[in-house]
Amino acid sequence: MRAIQAMRAGGPDVLRSVDLPDPTPGPGELLVKTAAAGINFVDTYRRGGMYPMPFPHIPGSEGAGVVVALGDGVTDWAAGATIAWSDCPASYAELVRVPAARALRIPDGVGLDVAAALPLQGLTAHYLATSTYPVRAGDTILVHAGAGGVGLLLTQLAVARGARVITTVSTAEKERLSRDAGAAEVIRYDLLGNLTADLPPLVRDIAGGGLPVVYDGVGRSTFDASLACLRPRGLMVLFGASSGPVPPFDIQRLNAGGSLYLTRPTLGDYTVTTEELRGRAEELFAAVVAGTLTVRIGSRFPLAEARAAHEALEGRATTGKTILEVG
Numbered sequence: 001m002r003a004i005q006a007m008r009a010g011g012p013d014v015l016r017s018v019d020l021p022d023p024t025p026g027p028g029e030l031l032v033k034t035a036a037a038g039i040n041f042v043d044t045y046r047r048g049g050m051y052p053m054p055f056p057h058i059p060g061s062e063g064a065g066v067v068v069a070l071g072d073g074v075t076d077w078a079a080g081a082t083i084a085w086s087d088c089p090a091s092y093a094e095l096v097r098v099p100a101a102r103a104l105r106i107p108d109g110v111g112l113d114v115a116a117a118l119p120l121q122g123l124t125a126h127y128l129a130t131s132t133y134p135v136r137a138g139d140t141i142l143v144h145a146g147a148g149g150v151g152l153l154l155t156q157l158a159v160a161r162g163a164r165v166i167t168t169v170s171t172a173e174k175e176r177l178s179r180d181a182g183a184a185e186v187i188r189y190d191l192l193g194n195l196t197a198d199l200p201p202l203v204r205d206i207a208g209g210g211l212p213v214v215y216d217g218v219g220r221s222t223f224d225a226s227l228a229c230l231r232p233r234g235l236m237v238l239f240g241a242s243s244g245p246v247p248p249f250d251i252q253r254l255n256a257g258g259s260l261y262l263t264r265p266t267l268g269d270y271t272v273t274t275e276e277l278r279g280r281a282e283e284l285f286a287a288v289v290a291g292t293l294t295v296r297i298g299s300r301f302p303l304a305e306a307r308a309a310h311e312a313l314e315g316r317a318t319t320g321k322t323i324l325e326v327g
């Protein structure tokens, strides 16, 4: 099969298109012919060495495709079924092994490209808005990188729950997309002289005070400003590091900020059981079918051009989801 490998820890240039032996499904696994694979920021952390990985490795953990073979003991799926997945390693490949218990059914009317684009960022937006902090009607909340993959989905889910959403973005085009997703106020944080000093008063002015929650997937460049946007007992949700990891943190800052809470959640802890995983996925797919959740695929690359896809994502040149078209 054709696949992409990260040959060593480094920049996007360590990604190579290679021929590898076809995998075979182990017990309880499906072998899937990939139609499309999702690109996610975590793939870049793993490629770059921020998260420890063996090298070479095939990046990616998300995709959608057609089941072509069943491992021993699989009784609830058949060859020919179309499935999606969000947490299976080695997904930038023509063939992927997916544990049957983690496979997600794709409802009629949802294309394989959208099915590949939704799971990881969609499940993330879902657990952030419903479980990490259950967004309530009347809340005013802040979502950084509002035109990103998670940002567009989280904005839509929070607005559907009755929140007023403030977002940050870095371009006029991203501002338009964020407003289309339902953001009430969009702040061009690239235009602020000093983000840490200038963002909190702006947000507080818009909101009429501090916020109950800030969703921050940007990390290093926004973290201090995010903390300063919270009201007493507010929740800082640091869920990513697209601008780099946040340095070590003095816990007394939570006290000084007004008995604040800080969490660093990760998707695996909110999709532990098959029931929880599929429950969230079913709600997301149902919203797509109903037309109440829009999945924007902003960029598509052929499998062999994974390097360019990583360059675009890390270079802030993408909006919504980026996928690799594989089969």
Ligand SMILES: NC(=O)c1ccc[n+]([C@@H]2O[C@H](COP(=O)([O-])OP(=O)(O)OC[C@H]3O[C@@H](n4cnc5c(N)ncnc54)[C@H](OP(=O)(O)O)[C@@H]3O)[C@@H](O)[C@H]2O)c1
Pocket: 039, 040, 041, 042, 120, 121, 124, 145, 146, 147, 148, 149, 150, 151, 168, 169, 170, 171, 174, 217, 218, 221, 239, 240, 241, 242, 243, 244, 265, 266, 267, 268, 313, 314, 315, 316, 317, 318, 319, 320
């Ligand atoms: N914890 C979890 O469970 C979980 C799961 C999925 C994703 N995540 C995290 O969520 C965040 C968003 O992921 P995503 O896949 O949806 O990515 P994304 O938001 O589509 O892309 C990242 C965005 O971050 C913003 N950004 C700000 N400073 C940046 C910088 N120095 N370099 C690159 N980007 C910068 C850019 O938007 P602007 O140009 O508008 O600033 C960029 O488009 C990532 O941190 C990711 O790791 C966490």
